Amino acid sequence: SAVISQxxxxxxxxxxxxxxxxxxxxxxxTMMFWYRQQPGQSLTLIATANQGSEATYESGFVIDKFPxxxxxxxxxxxxxxxxxxxxxxxxxxxxLDSYSGNTIYFGEGSWLTVV
Amino acid sequence: xxxxxxxxxxxxxxxxEDVSMNCTSSSIFNTWLWYKQxxxxxxxxxxxxxxxxxxxxxxRLTAQFGITRKDSFLNISAxxxxxVGIYFCAGPHSGTYxxxxxxxxxxxxxx
Numbered sequence: 001s002a003v004i005s006q007x008x009x010x011x012x013x014x015x016x017x018x019x020x021x022x023x024x025x026x027x028x029x030t031m032m033f034w035y036r037q038q039p040g041q042s043l044t045l046i047a048t049a050n051q052g053s054e055a056t057y058e059s060g061f062v063i064d065k066f067p068x069x070x071x072x073x074x075x076x077x078x079x080x081x082x083x084x085x086x087x088x089x090x091x092x093x094x095x096l097d098s099y100s101g102n103t104i105y106f107g108e109g110s111w112l113t114v115v
Numbered sequence: 116x117x118x119x120x121x122x123x124x125x126x127x128x129x130x131x132e133d134v135s136m137n138c139t140s141s142s143i144f145n146t147w148l149w150y151k152q153x154x155x156x157x158x159x160x161x162x163x164x165x166x167x168x169x170x171x172x173x174x175r176l177t178a179q180f181g182i183t184r185k186d187s188f189l190n191i192s193a194x195x196x197x198x199v200g201i202y203f204c205a206g207p208h209s210g211t212y213x214x215x216x217x218x219x220x221x222x223x224x225x226x
Contacts, residue, residue: 092158
């Protein structure tokens with residue numbers, strides 16, 4: 001399976017600021033996704049990061065709040081904009097592995113705490 | 116929309132005991148994935164299921180794809196302390212590769 005690296009792994013952020021999370025994959029992948037996991041909760045899909053075009057957002061998530069870039073087949077970024085304490089979550093990058101039954105694999109996650 | 120409900124929500128078991136958990140959906144799935152998440156880490160894929168009735172093992176873990184295609188089961192035999200964590204099921208939105216996740220089962224093993 002692909003090796004997925006996320007940066008930062010953990011950060012404490014001030015209210016009102018923005019933070020960009022990077023996701024690097026060690027091989028080219030067709031589909032990349034961003035998930036959010038709020039404290040004690042399950043994973044919720046934020047958006048599909050599309051290479052060369054705008055991301056596709058799920059209901060309840062908007063581009064102004066969570067802008068996403070995907071300049072190539074191995075890299076993506078998620079920005080959490082104008083943060084509030086409600087944005088304190090784990091943000092997870094995942095990739096679709098089409099060579100092993102269309103399973104998805106995750107990075108270690110980026111733990112954000114907004115104060 | 117599609118929802119995945121997992122049961123039980125949490126469980127305490129004695130080391131050495133077998134564990135069973137399940138995942139149910141309001142709609143049909145053609146793939147079921149089971150993950151384990153340890154504290155401070157991302158989910159790790161345990162088992163993938165692709166066909167109704169399929170039974171697949173990974174060491175002490177066995178998962179089954181329900182015949183109705185609306186449920187899946189995960190069993191852990193002879194539990195050990197490192198089995199502690201949260202177990203999630205996941206399935207794709209119909210016709211897509213966008214996976215939705217279950218509510219999770221939190222497992223705690225008493226030594």
